[in-house]
Amino acid sequence: MNGSSALMAIAHIFFCYILFSSFNKPFGYGAIVAEKSKSHTIPSICSGPETGLRVVHKYGPCSPFGLNRTAATSSQILVQDEHRVHVLNSRSHKRRTGGGKKKGGGRRRTGGGKKKGKEEAVTELDLLNDSIGAANYLVEVGFGTPAKYFNLALDTGSYITWVRCQRCTGSSCPQQHNESLYYPSSSSTSSNAPCYPLCTYTQPYLDHSYAIGFFVADTVSIEHEDEIPGFVFLCSDEQAGDFGKADGILGLGLGSASVDFGSYSLTSMFDNVFCHCLPTSDKSMGYVYFGDKAHEKCPFSGSYTPLLTGSDPSLYFVNLIAITIGQTRVEISSDGSSPRAIIDSGTVITRLPSSVYSALRTEFQRLMSGYPSALPDHSLDTCYNLEGYNDPEIPMVLHFENLDVSLDQAAVTSKGNGRSQVCLAFAEKENEDDLTIIGNHQQQNLNILYNIPDQRVEIGPGSCL
Structure with missing residues (x-):
């Protein structure tokens, strides 16, 4: 066989291979080729539960x-956290004073159409939190049939x-689906959601980002084994700004007392009980x-x-009465008005009244007197350099x-500006009438069970090390 014949033979084999391969792929006008959706493969170095909805940082x-995670990202987390705290306080203050929704708040659009110019009066429903915050804890949830998995805050x-x-x-659908997007048209179980309380929704954020979407009813897969048919969620088809790389939000907050959310609330699908x-x-x-x-895996601690x-009404309020650091107990006074403390998984650093924070910081400084001080890390103003030292146990x-x-010991301090630096992982409230917030840093390695029908929160040692 001469060189020309050999080249033609190779080309013929290659052509046949391409032709044979194409038989296994859809083609033609309007055909959609969807990438195979797989859940995130957990690296071997990670430990975690064999069942349940897994939470990762x-x-x-x-x-x-x-x-x-670098010094820059640590500072960014604190900036995003401050923004979320500001928004939570603004929302809470508005509700306490009976004020209308702030300028730039969520609005509903009439008729379920896509025109942005026609907007009704501002709705009283805060369907989305005004700030996603640092979004540093993620879960994986499947949407549609077949299930396609997304990472939600x-x-x-x-x-x-x-x-x-x-x-x-x-x-009108793309030939190749974007793996980071949910497509209602590709799910055999999707349907239009009832237009109550809203058909479409626009959510602006204080940092000028926004999310616009419409409600969809579809099967949602939780824990890779529980399927919830007909669950109603917001399908956000337009966003601008930084949402922390999350594909969306898994909302586990309380609903509005004035609206029966039914299939809009994930917790209501499980008798309003969950733990994390x-x-x-x-x-x-x-x-x-x-x-x-939740009752089985987060057993009652007594x-x-x-x-x-x-x-x-969407937040989990509790009565925080004191904090003990070392051997010093710091009381938290109550003026007898509505409760001011909430437990929030979206806020990172716990916010305390100024007098409480001052006393806590003073005792922390005394216990850390044997370590060299370090520069503050944004909202964390009491920091120490542990290079060459063992981690303190407070x-x-x-x-x-x-x-x-x-x-947990890791919940008392926070590492930032280099892993050798630790700071007291609490911050002072900006205003005395702001919310006291128990952030997710202080919730680490705790089983927190929300029992909404019995109106109580059970908290005990967790097993998610």
Whole structure:
């Protein structure tokens, strides 16, 4: 065989291979080729539960994004956290004073259409939290049939679940689906949601980002084994700004007392009971369980604190009465008005009244007197350089009404501006009438079970190390 013949033979073989391969792929006008959707493969270095909805840290090796936590990202987390705290307080203050929704708040559009110019009066419903915050804890949830999995920010301060999506039909759909988007038209179980309370929704944020979407009813897969048919969630087909790489929000907050959300609320699908454990280490995973599994996996520790009615019906209010650091107990006074403390998985750093924070900081400084001080890290103003030193062990207990909670050691301090620096992981409230917020940093490695029908929160040692 001469060189020319050999070249022609090779070309013929290659052509046949391409032709044969094409038989296994759809083609033709309007055909849609969807990439195979797989859940995130957990690296072997990660430990975690074999069942349940797994919780990972956005900057840990178990994260689907492969991000590295640096001094810059630590500062960014604190900036995003301050923004979320500001928005929570603004929303709470508005509700306490009976004021109208602030300029730039969520609006509903008439008729379920896509025209942005026609807007009705501002709705009273805060369907999305006004700030996603740092979004540093993620869970993986499946949408549609077959299920396509997305990484959502775990948020007990929001009660509507939403996911990035694209609305299209037939030839208007892309030939290759974007794996980060949910397509209602590609799910055999999707349907139009009832237009109550809203058909479409626009959510602006204070940092000038926004999310616009419409409600969809579809099957949602939780824990890779529980399927919820007909669950209603927000399909956000237009966004602008920084949403922390999350594909959306898993809303586990309380609903509005004036609206029966029914299938809009994920917790209501499981008798309004769920529990979570947020991982202590970036190298580990936590979990979320719902309904009977929540009672089984987060067993009753013998004590609980009551859920209280506060200024914002979507938030979990409790009565925090004191904090013990070392051997010093710091009391938190109550003026007898509505409760001012909430538990929020979307806020990172706990915010305390100025007098309480001052006393806590003074005792922390005394216990850390043997370590060299370091520069503040944004909102964390009491920091030390541990280079060449062992990590300190400072016991701390949160005293709620009828419940004492010992914090994990990693929940007392926060590392930033280099891993050798630690700071007291608490901050002072900007205004005395702001909310006292128990952030997710202090919730690490705790089983926190929300029992809404019995109006109580059970908190005990977790097992998500």
